Amino acid sequence: MVRVRFAPSPTGALHIGGVRTALFNYLFAKKHKGEFLLRIEDTDQNRYVEGAEEYIINSLNWLGLTYDEGVGKGGKHAPYRQSERKPLYRQYAEQLIANGWAYYAFDTAEELDILRKTAEAKGETFIYNWATRATLKNSLVLPSDEVQRYLAAGNEYVVRFKMPDNEVLKMNDMIRGEVVINTNTLDDKVLFKSDGMPTYHLANIVDDHLMEITHVIRGEEWLPSMPLHLLLYRAFGWEAPQFAHLPLILKPVGNGKLSKRDGIKLGFPVFPMDWTENGETLKGFSGEGYFPEALINFLALLGWNPGNDQEIFSMNELIALFDLEKVHKAGARFDPEKIKWFNHQYLQQKGNDELAVLFGELLKNKGIEVATSTLQKIVGLLKERATFVNDFWELGKFFFEAPTQYDEKAMKKQWKEQSPLIVEEVAALLRNATDFEARGLEGIVKQYIADKELGLGQVMPVLRLALVGELKGPDIFDIMEVIGKEETVNRLFRILE
Ligand code: GLU
Numbered sequence: 001m002v003r004v005r006f007a008p009s010p011t012g013a014l015h016i017g018g019v020r021t022a023l024f025n026y027l028f029a030k031k032h033k034g035e036f037l038l039r040i041e042d043t044d045q046n047r048y049v050e051g052a053e054e055y056i057i058n059s060l061n062w063l064g065l066t067y068d069e070g071v072g073k074g075g076k077h078a079p080y081r082q083s084e085r086k087p088l089y090r091q092y093a094e095q096l097i098a099n100g101w102a103y104y105a106f107d108t109a110e111e112l113d114i115l116r117k118t119a120e121a122k123g124e125t126f127i128y129n130w131a132t133r134a135t136l137k138n139s140l141v142l143p144s145d146e147v148q149r150y151l152a153a154g155n156e157y158v159v160r161f162k163m164p165d166n167e168v169l170k171m172n173d174m175i176r177g178e179v180v181i182n183t184n185t186l187d188d189k190v191l192f193k194s195d196g197m198p199t200y201h202l203a204n205i206v207d208d209h210l211m212e213i214t215h216v217i218r219g220e221e222w223l224p225s226m227p228l229h230l231l232l233y234r235a236f237g238w239e240a241p242q243f244a245h246l247p248l249i250l251k252p253v254g255n256g257k258l259s260k261r262d263g264i265k266l267g268f269p270v271f272p273m274d275w276t277e278n279g280e281t282l283k284g285f286s287g288e289g290y291f292p293e294a295l296i297n298f299l300a301l302l303g304w305n306p307g308n309d310q311e312i313f314s315m316n317e318l319i320a321l322f323d324l325e326k327v328h329k330a331g332a333r334f335d336p337e338k339i340k341w342f343n344h345q346y347l348q349q350k351g352n353d354e355l356a357v358l359f360g361e362l363l364k365n366k367g368i369e370v371a372t373s374t375l376q377k378i379v380g381l382l383k384e385r386a387t388f389v390n391d392f393w394e395l396g397k398f399f400f401e402a403p404t405q406y407d408e409k410a411m412k413k414q415w416k417e418q419s420p421l422i423v424e425e426v427a428a429l430l431r432n433a434t435d436f437e438a439r440g441l442e443g444i445v446k447q448y449i450a451d452k453e454l455g456l457g458q459v460m461p462v463l464r465l466a467l468v469g470e471l472k473g474p475d476i477f478d479i480m481e482v483i484g485k486e487e488t489v490n491r492l493f494r495i496l497e
Helices: 016-031 052-063 082-098 109-121 144-152 200-210 220-236 260-266 292-300 315-321 336-349 352-365 372-385 391-399 408-414 419-431 438-451 456-468 476-496
Strands: 003-006 035-038 102-105 158-161 168-173 177-182 190-193 215-219 242-246 275-277 280-282
Touching (some): 003 016, 016 215, 016 242, 016 315, 035 052, 052 292, 082 200, 082 220, 158 220, 177 220, 190 200, 200 220, 292 336, 372 391, 408 456, 419 476
Parallel strands (some): 003 035
Antiparallel strands (some): 168 177, 275 280
16 A cells, blocks of 8 residues: 655745645555655754644645645544654664664764864864764763763763765665665764654654655655665664655756745745745735646646646546656756646636636625626636636726726727717617627627728727727627626717717
8 A cells, every 4th residue: 555645844834846745745645546644744843833834734725635644634643743743752762772773972062063163174074974973972982881871960962873884875766766875975863862852864764664654755855865764764674665756846047946035036926825924925826816726737747747748637637647757857947937827728627607706706805796697708708818817807897897098099090080970870879779799789880880881990999999998808799798788888978078
């Protein structure tokens, strides 16, 4: 049974890279009829941010990435919040010490700082590892009665992993293939602290094991931790899960990882939902009017594609086609124009009834109430040009309010000597129309043009200017039908005034 987890730390808003990690875990789980867990990794109390956990859960819900077990849901391995699992980790740290895989280190922060600075002064870097550990204050060096005395006296300590000497590790990553490293290049990472809190590395491995995780799918920034993690599995005598490290998400232009600042600077969201931090609200995709399906589709293609040029995928298609082995190694460039394109596509797919409801809510906030059947017609006429529901207002505000001014340039070009007469005569014909329906109205006006031996260009633009105020918008007969006889005739007289 495939079991995967999304294991974010609640340190702020969930970055779009984290959302993609959650999505790929979800797709992989569903594809293999497995289970998807949400674990909150909050062992680092210094980086804990109030509200972040709730934000993560709300975002997953908005996107429809439902999890089978986890925080807020429970499950057979509860609790799923690491801070609530605190009492569990000490025994594992002690087990590693007892088996010679880890040791107590009593060096104080100040002592280590001095060593760091001294090394720096010589142009070197101090690393706690195979080369230095024998000269430092730890249980590998100190006599055991002294170690016991330190512990009994409540001296501060950390438990460090004793990285094996000079071993060439050959590891496998489902995306990157074979990864080889010599353990001498790695340091003795801290696993546990005397305040009883494990570090990320220990808690992550213990929990993945206890929660029966079969595949660890996470961002590339964790690739350097893979050797330590595999060695921890070896040290505990546990079977390791398979690893897959997802490629970075790159800035739209230039080099480097997409950051929160890129979004602010270039004006696009990098978070799923709105997030308020230090009194400042950063807009998320949902707040900017993106549909969750569009974001899912866009993220699915950041670093993966099924090997053809299909671009629009429903969640079910993604589940059916997703394959970790087809995920790319190279970073995936974030293109804010592309997600707009997806949103446009998804908007076209939506029914006019659904769009009418969404647009109706927006109008209500402006104090405008319109019959649903009318709104359905309006969104139908506008949707081809809309990317967001918000666009309906900009594209079609003339449906709700008569123009208060007329585009000067267009007037200069279109408003001729004969225009007033034309507008007046058309108004008179329309006033007598029995059935105010677009195609019928089109017949009346075209007949008038033919009878008077006029050109379309002498009539249509001025009618449009009267109804819309500028030379924009859908078919003018459709506009007439929607706004009705009285309003149409009023607008025609108004331009005469
Ligand atoms: N808590 C880590 C993070 O915030 C999880 C990394 C992992 O999936 O192992 O990204």
